[in-house]
Amino acid sequence: MGRYVARRLLQMIPVFIGSTLLIFLMMYALPGDPVRALAGEQNVDQTQIDSLKAEYGLDKPVLVQYLMYLGKLFQGDFGMQIASQRPIAEVIAEAYPVTIQLTMFAFVFTVVAGITLGVLAGLKPDTLRDRGLLLLTLLLISVPSFVLGRLSQYFFAFQLGVVEPNVSLEESWNELLLPASVLAALSLAYVARLTRTSVAENLRSDYMRTAVAKGLPRRRIVGVHLMRNSMIPVVTFLGTDLGTLMAGAVVTEGIFNIHGVGSLVFEALRRREGATVVGIVTLIVLVYLICSLLVDLLYAVLDPRIRYA
Amino acid sequence: MRGAKSAKWVAGAIVVAMAATACGGSDSGSDKDKGSASGKPAGYVSIDVGEPQKPLIPADTNETNGSYVIQSLFTQLLDFDAQGNIVYTNAESVETTDSKTWTVKLKAGWKFHNGEAVTAQSYVDAWNWYANIKNNQQNAFWFGDIAGYADVHPEKGDPKADKMSGLKVVDETTFTIELAEKVPYFNYKLGYATFAPLPKVFFDDPKAFGQKPVGNGPYKFEKWTHKKLIQVAANPDYQGPNKAQNKGIQFKNYATLEAAYQDVVSGNLDIIRQVGPTDLPKYKQDLGDGAIEQPYAAIQSLVPAFYSKTFKDIDPKVLQGLSMAIDRDTITKTVLNNTRTPATSFTPPQVKGNQDLGTDVFTYNPEKAKQLITEGGGVPDNKLFLQYNTDGGHKEWVTAVCESIRKATGVDCVGDAKPDFPTDLEARDNDQVKSMYRGGWVADYPVNVNFIKELYHTNAESNNGRFSDKEIDGLMAAADKANSLDEAVKGYQEVEKKLLEKMPAIPLWYYRINGGHGKAVDNVKVDFHGDLELPGVTVK
Numbered sequence: 001m002g003r004y005v006a007r008r009l010l011q012m013i014p015v016f017i018g019s020t021l022l023i024f025l026m027m028y029a030l031p032g033d034p035v036r037a038l039a040g041e042q043n044v045d046q047t048q049i050d051s052l053k054a055e056y057g058l059d060k061p062v063l064v065q066y067l068m069y070l071g072k073l074f075q076g077d078f079g080m081q082i083a084s085q086r087p088i089a090e091v092i093a094e095a096y097p098v099t100i101q102l103t104m105f106a107f108v109f110t111v112v113a114g115i116t117l118g119v120l121a122g123l124k125p126d127t128l129r130d131r132g133l134l135l136l137t138l139l140l141i142s143v144p145s146f147v148l149g150r151l152s153q154y155f156f157a158f159q160l161g162v163v164e165p166n167v168s169l170e171e172s173w174n175e176l177l178l179p180a181s182v183l184a185a186l187s188l189a190y191v192a193r194l195t196r197t198s199v200a201e202n203l204r205s206d207y208m209r210t211a212v213a214k215g216l217p218r219r220r221i222v223g224v225h226l227m228r229n230s231m232i233p234v235v236t237f238l239g240t241d242l243g244t245l246m247a248g249a250v251v252t253e254g255i256f257n258i259h260g261v262g263s264l265v266f267e268a269l270r271r272r273e274g275a276t277v278v279g280i281v282t283l284i285v286l287v288y289l290i291c292s293l294l295v296d297l298l299y300a301v302l303d304p305r306i307r308y309a
Numbered sequence: 310m311r312g313a314k315s316a317k318w319v320a321g322a323i324v325v326a327m328a329a330t331a332c333g334g335s336d337s338g339s340d341k342d343k344g345s346a347s348g349k350p351a352g353y354v355s356i357d358v359g360e361p362q363k364p365l366i367p368a369d370t371n372e373t374n375g376s377y378v379i380q381s382l383f384t385q386l387l388d389f390d391a392q393g394n395i396v397y398t399n400a401e402s403v404e405t406t407d408s409k410t411w412t413v414k415l416k417a418g419w420k421f422h423n424g425e426a427v428t429a430q431s432y433v434d435a436w437n438w439y440a441n442i443k444n445n446q447q448n449a450f451w452f453g454d455i456a457g458y459a460d461v462h463p464e465k466g467d468p469k470a471d472k473m474s475g476l477k478v479v480d481e482t483t484f485t486i487e488l489a490e491k492v493p494y495f496n497y498k499l500g501y502a503t504f505a506p507l508p509k510v511f512f513d514d515p516k517a518f519g520q521k522p523v524g525n526g527p528y529k530f531e532k533w534t535h536k537k538l539i540q541v542a543a544n545p546d547y548q549g550p551n552k553a554q555n556k557g558i559q560f561k562n563y564a565t566l567e568a569a570y571q572d573v574v575s576g577n578l579d580i581i582r583q584v585g586p587t588d589l590p591k592y593k594q595d596l597g598d599g600a601i602e603q604p605y606a607a608i609q610s611l612v613p614a615f616y617s618k619t620f621k622d623i624d625p626k627v628l629q630g631l632s633m634a635i636d637r638d639t640i641t642k643t644v645l646n647n648t649r650t651p652a653t654s655f656t657p658p659q660v661k662g663n664q665d666l667g668t669d670v671f672t673y674n675p676e677k678a679k680q681l682i683t684e685g686g687g688v689p690d691n692k693l694f695l696q697y698n699t700d701g702g703h704k705e706w707v708t709a710v711c712e713s714i715r716k717a718t719g720v721d722c723v724g725d726a727k728p729d730f731p732t733d734l735e736a737r738d739n740d741q742v743k744s745m746y747r748g749g750w751v752a753d754y755p756v757n758v759n760f761i762k763e764l765y766h767t768n769a770e771s772n773n774g775r776f777s778d779k780e781i782d783g784l785m786a787a788a789d790k791a792n793s794l795d796e797a798v799k800g801y802q803e804v805e806k807k808l809l810e811k812m813p814a815i816p817l818w819y820y821r822i823n824g825g826h827g828k829a830v831d832n833v834k835v836d837f838h839g840d841l842e843l844p845g846v847t848v849k
Binding site (some may be wrong): 004030031032033034036037038039041042044045047048051052083084085091092095109153157158164166167168169170253254255256257258261263264271272 | 348360362363364371372442443447448450464465516519533534536537538561562563564565568571572574575577666700729730731732734735736738770771847
């Protein structure tokens with residue numbers, strides 16, 4: 001187990017370097033010069049542009065820029081933003097907590113509601129309850145999140161008046177409830193469907209029959225025997241979903257005016273702030289990597305037959 | 310067994326996590342009233358002004374978000390009223406006899422927010438610093454008229470001096486500005502936010518100052534929560550004519566125009582500067598008396614690239630014809646939802662010297678358009694491209710303008726979309742515009758010169774169409790030799806008449822502000838360049 005984890009951690013290094021390099025190259029390939037863009041319609045003299053570029057190392061070849069960036073990154077330095085002249089680490093540190101809060105909230109919501117609904121439906125497949133769930137999840141899957149966001153905003157804020165339309169600057173938990181459920185809606189539907197199928201399938205398996213024959217209480221049959229085996233595909237999905245939620249927050253954050261990573265990365269892209277984009281994406285890549293490692297380790301917990309050397 | 314144990318552990322962790330989040334959810338849920346939710350102190354006014362791009366230094370800010378904050382914190386020598394006339398703020402007077410040497414007398418007793426006196430030296434030191442090329446200030450070129458500018462801001466290399474020879478302190482409250490050449494309208498330029506003075510603390514650490522500026526304006530800096538909010542408080546010692554009528558301002562950052570609009574409607578935000586396209590049809594109904602609709606000094610034009618295959622050595626008649634092929638009335642009414650006013654000249658009505666050119670070049674007339682284009686020899690390849698950036702809401706009207714040209718003249722017109730503004734600018738800077746681009750210009754000062762010289766002089770910084778005409782340059786030079794403003798304005802009116810014959814651009818329409826405010830505030834007025842005048846806003 002220990003060796004397996006160590007190997008996986010080592011594998012992260014090339015993935016990490018590869019993905020950051022790719023993003024770096026892509027940002028470099030985009031037309032539009034971040035320094036020139038500062039001035040807008042008005043022109044600036046070339047000397048000024050050149051000296052600013054030199055200050056940020058933008059006049060060097062892209063690979064040299066990348067190596068310089070990596071070198072600094074390993075010392076914990078994310079670089080400086082060109083326009084605001086603030087350290088990128090600071091900018092990200094301001095935006096990340098609220099996005100993490102939102103994502104975790106959505107994630108918990110997905111897990112709890114998704115699995116509960118899935119189990120409820122899966123235990124009695126092909127009943128009215130099951131069909132109802134299928135219909136509901138179909139709706140959630142097919143409606144894009146910005147439509148859902150706007151609709152819920154309209155109903156809950158303007159018609160019923162139970163919430164404020166926008167999240168205020170303090171971003172308290174109750175304000176995040178609505179955006180988090182909108183964000184969670186899509187994955188919730190997938191989780192419910194996955195769980196339902198898995199549960200329905202495992203209900204008919206041999207070990208279930210054995211458990212029932214042994215005279216175990218129903219709570220134990222469902223809670224331990226059935227659930228543990230049915231959770232494997234769900235956990236796989238949930239692992240990658242955490243990263244997807246974080247990236248998907250871009251849209252939701254826009255609708256509910258949350259000042260998180262979403263708006264930050266969008267703005268940075270528009271202003272060609274390459275270092276900021278790479279910094280944020282790097283962190284998202286890390287989240288993905290760690291999540292998939294956790295998922296793999298969870299397999300062993302759920303099914304002891306899966307062993308890691 | 311090992312598996313079972315860890316399963317319990319994982320489940321336990323999830324339970325703890327859920328309990329924690331559930332608690333957090335219910336805790337803050339109940340006892341929160343609206344006042345504290347928006348976090349606004351009583352008597353303050355909130356407006357949707359986003360995060361400034363750059364640190365708050367007057368000469369390094371030229372985008373609207375930053376200039377709103379700068380204008381609340383700093384006061385220059387003079388300002389303009391709604392009609393574009395000079396109102397003296399920090400200056401007692403700004404006078405000249407020959408348009409070349411200007412004498413500035415300051416009002417006595419003005420103080421920066423830290424108590425330091427605002428003196429002639431505060432202005433001279435600040436301007437020298439702004440102009441110095443080493444300090445990389447965006448608006449440094451504004452000081453280009455002053456004698457000795459080339460020494461502190463050479464074309465190449467290090468500055469030869471750190472002071473401009475044209476600036477001289479006479480006494481505590483008087484200084485003189487000597488210009489390299491006559492500029493009859495120089496005092497109007499002084500109203501631009503860039504000409505603000507700086508206190509001594511600035512020079513100790515400009516970087517720290519940019520995060521926590523100390524100005525001399527109607528408001529004092531309070532706090533800046535990055536990407537979210539900037540808060541300023543009314544300055545009780547302020548002596549200018551634009552003293553704050555409210556207790557302070559909150560500049561709040563919104564992700565979208567729609568989000569800001571929703572907050573105005575639900576009472577969480579006082580003022581919105583611009584209503585988004587989706588809400589335009591209903592904003593007057595929603596906001597009632599709070600709806601603001603007012604024209605301001607800004608213009609949108611189509612600028613031909615005179616180096617391009619399409620418009621190289623073009624006969625101006627062709628451009629006049631294209632201009633007459635655009636149905637400005639219908640497009641502004643339908644596609645643009647009445648947010649623009651059709652243009653009738655190269656300058657907007659709010660600036661000094663705007664005139665009736667007595668021409669039909671800006672009126673829709675398909676027959677004459679076709680005739681002029683034929684007389685002028687036609688558009689090469691009978692096709693033109695119209696470059697625009699897709700991130701600014703221009704797509705719809707560009708499509709409509711092209712459609713109008715195609716229908717009226719048979720010239721094929723295609724939109725050339727650039728994904729965003731930086732890409733669009735890069736193509737303009739590198740002379741890669743295929744035929745024409747979308748140009749926009751907001752007044753820096755309310756004189757016609759600002760819309761003529763800064764755009765169409767051969768050496769103008771923002772002349773990206775590379776229009777170059779000796780006769781026009783000559784007329785501008787002659788107008789600049791004038792001894793009075795009126796004479797210069799008249800001179801530029803002559804230039805404008807000539808422009809109509811040369812067509813360096815096709816003016817489309819003037820801008821209008823479509824904003825609004827909620828029921829909690831009143832007296833929201835718009836100034837000549839479309840900014841809302843915040844000091845005058847009162848809280849009910």
